[in-house]
Amino acid sequence: MQTQSLWEHTLTFFPQFLAALKERTSPDATVAVVGASDGKFVLPLAAAGHRVIAIERDPFALHGGEFSLPGGTQAHAPGLTDRLKAEELDERVQIIGEDFLTAEIPGGRCDAVWTSCSWHYGANHHSPLADFVRRMRLLVREGGLFGAEFMMPVEEHHQFIEHYTSPEGLARHFTPAWDVLLTLRTNQFIERPHLGQPQDHTHRMGLLIAARTPR
Numbered sequence: 001m002q003t004q005s006l007w008e009h010t011l012t013f014f015p016q017f018l019a020a021l022k023e024r025t026s027p028d029a030t031v032a033v034v035g036a037s038d039g040k041f042v043l044p045l046a047a048a049g050h051r052v053i054a055i056e057r058d059p060f061a062l063h064g065g066e067f068s069l070p071g072g073t074q075a076h077a078p079g080l081t082d083r084l085k086a087e088e089l090d091e092r093v094q095i096i097g098e099d100f101l102t103a104e105i106p107g108g109r110c111d112a113v114w115t116s117c118s119w120h121y122g123a124n125h126h127s128p129l130a131d132f133v134r135r136m137r138l139l140v141r142e143g144g145l146f147g148a149e150f151m152m153p154v155e156e157h158h159q160f161i162e163h164y165t166s167p168e169g170l171a172r173h174f175t176p177a178w179d180v181l182l183t184l185r186t187n188q189f190i191e192r193p194h195l196g197q198p199q200d201h202t203h204r205m206g207l208l209i210a211a212r213t214p215r
């Protein structure tokens, strides 16, 4: 890739999701990415031949701009739209620049849905986690795939915010119409500074991959 995502070096279970995607869907499957940011996952999915629906509410992530590096120097980030153009992948990707909790997106059409550390954002706390998860589930066709990696509680106040969840807590959102295929979790780990976090900081992450059972 000619450009890098600002999130390029953060830890991810995406390879586990990709493996399930390869096993259960076709190479041109449509994948929705919720909280697509500047395309860390959108670009590799599109480059692999998938059609992608990228849902992102933040104009900076979509269109780029200036930002401060640790130490105060200014840098320019290209954003999702310019990154897609640079790689000539823009025709494979439909961008929905809206809040996922209110966007009207036709249900049941995607072969898979993926999100990475999006629902714990404060802007989503006004609505129960169940709403976010239900909206993601509704995008997926019968036989399709749901994948989410998410922040688990680390700090004291996270215990009171249900959006910092666990694989077991998240699995309760899946009815018998779904098979939970894989859950994973990390221990606490130190992550290097990234956008919005200028210091080393501690995270703990979970993963859940589920398949919608055909009727």
Ligand SMILES: C[S@@+](CC[C@H](N)C(=O)[O-])C[C@H]1O[C@@H](n2cnc3c(N)ncnc32)[C@H](O)[C@@H]1O
Pocket: 005, 007, 010, 034, 035, 036, 037, 038, 039, 040, 041, 055, 056, 057, 058, 061, 098, 099, 100, 101, 116, 117, 118, 119, 121, 123, 124
């Ligand atoms: C931590 S960042 C993603 C980092 C991740 N490693 C990646 O590149 O996918 C999460 C993204 O989710 C987006 N997001 C969170 N809640 C959202 C919502 N309700 N609708 C759309 N985007 C949302 C944020 O704006 C942010 O860009």
